[in-house]
Amino acid sequence: MYDVVIVGGGIIGVSLALKLAEQSFGKILVVEKDYLGSGSTFRCAGGIRASFTSREHIVLMKRSIELWAKLKEKLGVKYSRSGYLWLASSEEELERIKGYMRIHHMFGLETRLVDENFVKEIAPHVDTSRMAGALFDPLAGKASPFDSVYKQFLATKRLGVEFLVGREVTRIDVEGGVARGVEMNSERVEARNIVVAAGAYSVHLLEKSGIRIPVTPVSHHAAITEDFGRLFDPLIIDVASGAYAMQTFRGNVLMGVDVPEKPFGELDVKLVFLEKVVTVWSKWLKWLPNVNILRSWSGYYEMTPDHHPILGPLTPIESLFIATGFSGHGFMMAPVVAEEITSWIVSGKPKSREAGNLVLSRFEEGKTIKELAVIG
Amino acid sequence: MKSYVCMCEHLTVEDIERAIDMGFRDIESLKRYLGIGMGTCQGRYCVPIVLGILSRKLGVPIERLGYVSIRPPLEPVPARLFLRVEKNV
Numbered sequence: 469m470y471d472v473v474i475v476g477g478g479i480i481g482v483s484l485a486l487k488l489a490e491q492s493f494g495k496i497l498v499v500e501k502d503y504l505g506s507g508s509t510f511r512c513a514g515g516i517r518a519s520f521t522s523r524e525h526i527v528l529m530k531r532s533i534e535l536w537a538k539l540k541e542k543l544g545v546k547y548s549r550s551g552y553l554w555l556a557s558s559e560e561e562l563e564r565i566k567g568y569m570r571i572h573h574m575f576g577l578e579t580r581l582v583d584e585n586f587v588k589e590i591a592p593h594v595d596t597s598r599m600a601g602a603l604f605d606p607l608a609g610k611a612s613p614f615d616s617v618y619k620q621f622l623a624t625k626r627l628g629v630e631f632l633v634g635r636e637v638t639r640i641d642v643e644g645g646v647a648r649g650v651e652m653n654s655e656r657v658e659a660r661n662i663v664v665a666a667g668a669y670s671v672h673l674l675e676k677s678g679i680r681i682p683v684t685p686v687s688h689h690a691a692i693t694e695d696f697g698r699l700f701d702p703l704i705i706d707v708a709s710g711a712y713a714m715q716t717f718r719g720n721v722l723m724g725v726d727v728p729e730k731p732f733g734e735l736d737v738k739l740v741f742l743e744k745v746v747t748v749w750s751k752w753l754k755w756l757p758n759v760n761i762l763r764s765w766s767g768y769y770e771m772t773p774d775h776h777p778i779l780g781p782l783t784p785i786e787s788l789f790i791a792t793g794f795s796g797h798g799f800m801m802a803p804v805v806a807e808e809i810t811s812w813i814v815s816g817k818p819k820s821r822e823a824g825n826l827v828l829s830r831f832e833e834g835k836t837i838k839e840l841a842v843i844g
Numbered sequence: 845m846k847s848y849v850c851m852c853e854h855l856t857v858e859d860i861e862r863a864i865d866m867g868f869r870d871i872e873s874l875k876r877y878l879g880i881g882m883g884t885c886q887g888r889y890c891v892p893i894v895l896g897i898l899s900r901k902l903g904v905p906i907e908r909l910g911y912v913s914i915r916p917p918l919e920p921v922p923a924r925l926f927l928r929v930e931k932n933v
Contacts (some may be wrong), residue, residue, distance in 0.1 A: 502872075503870050503872045503873045504873060505876070506872065510876060614876045614877065618868075618876075618877050621867075622866065622867070625867060631867075633869075633870075634870070693923065694884060694920060695883075718879070718882070737915070737916045739926070739929050740929070742926040742929070743926050743927065743929040745926075746923045746924075746926040746927055747926075747927060750923070750927065756923050757922065757923050757924035757927060758922060758923070758924065759922065759923055760920035760921060760922055760923070761917060761920065761921055761922075761923050761926070762882075762884075762886060762920050763886075763915035763916070763917075764915060764916055764917070765915050
């Protein structure tokens with residue numbers, strides 16, 4: 469009998485396992501169907517910011533950013549507070565980022581408009597000739613998805629957490645309104661608490677137990693160039709298209725932009741994406757046409773109707789918790805989600821009111837949350 | 845003397861064996877933990893060698909270990925090629 473079984477070995481599952489193990493919360497098992505990080509975590513860019521436009525996102529991400537710094541201090545996770553920079557190329561776009569800034573300031577986030585000289589300093593290889601203005605978020609940054617999963621995995625193993633990798637949870641056992649264990653084909657494991665952190669794959673898994681969650685995976689594409697020395701520190705966003713680009717800790721440029729995709733679509737590679745992303749970024753990164761693209765891939769944004777995650781107990785079923793539906797922001801949120809779910813398991817309630825607002829029942833009760841800026 | 849497996853990341857046989865002992869027991873995780881196959885060679889040299897080491901350490905025949913997912917393009921290509929994509933592809 470396990471005290472907690474976590475379904476999903478991505479950033480959420482691994483971060484939660486570490487948090488629970490640090491509190492010596494009994495016997496913990498993480499089950500991952502493929503390899504650690506294989507779902508959405510290792511497909512994401514690793515950007516981290518609190519500059520959102522809802523109270524819930526801003527408050528939780530601010531706490532997450534504090535916890536990212538602690539992870540770096542404690543485990544040496546590759547994390548850097550290198551900022552986010554929104555690049556506007558017209559007056560209309562400039563007005564839009566000013567609107568974002570006003571919301572940030574309401575919640576005490578110190579984003580600010582910056583000039584060409586500032587941009588040249590923090591992003592020496594970004595061409596500023598068509599820049600109408602830019603918004604900078606100094607609290608934002610990035611972490612390496614590989615490094616943050618692996619360092620937390622190794623720390624978690626040292627604390628005695630068990631891992632079953634390459635094994636798929638095929639069903640959650642719910643008896644008499646209580647979740648009692650998980651099935652992996654013919655094998656069954658009993659647990660006092662079960663957390664579903666299986667990203668896009670949570671939807672079909674929960675459906676088998678009669679639980680419907682309004683999560684729709686939509687694939688998003690990314691491409692990466694060969695590696696270089698310092699080109700630009702912050703994650704940069706082209707306001708016109710919503711495209712983002714960032715330099716990884718290895719020095720590669722990782723880029724993404726929206727192209728039309730159907731829900732639950734294939735995780736394939738699209739030429740239309742490569743064309744769009746190279747076209748958009750060639751306007752700001754004049755050297756881009758001449759560098760090599762190494763790889764392209766796609767991964768799911770697990771979208772919910774209000775673009776906010778579903779966290780906490782899956783009432784009315786007892787002992788069953790969920791953390792999915794991050795709508796493209798799960799990686800950055802993982803440390804605070806681990807803290808909140810741990811609080812729910814240990815003390816029966818979330819640590820913050822904002823996390824409490826993100827329970828599944830908000831959709832039935834009409835208490836959905838409004839988010840105005842979803843990037844890339 | 846050192847036996848190098850990956851010249852892009854300067855990784856030796858010992859580095860691979862240590863990672864396997866730490867719990868990275870599949871090629872996808874070894875790739876991402878060590879960075880093998882993510883340099884300019886894109887795995888052409890190192891991945892088959894690492895599979896050989898993994899096979900020996902785990903006592904599993906190499907053909908049962910699988911291969912890393914191949915992400916297009918098959919070899920590095922200049923980004924400018926994508927500026928001229930026919931819209932009806």
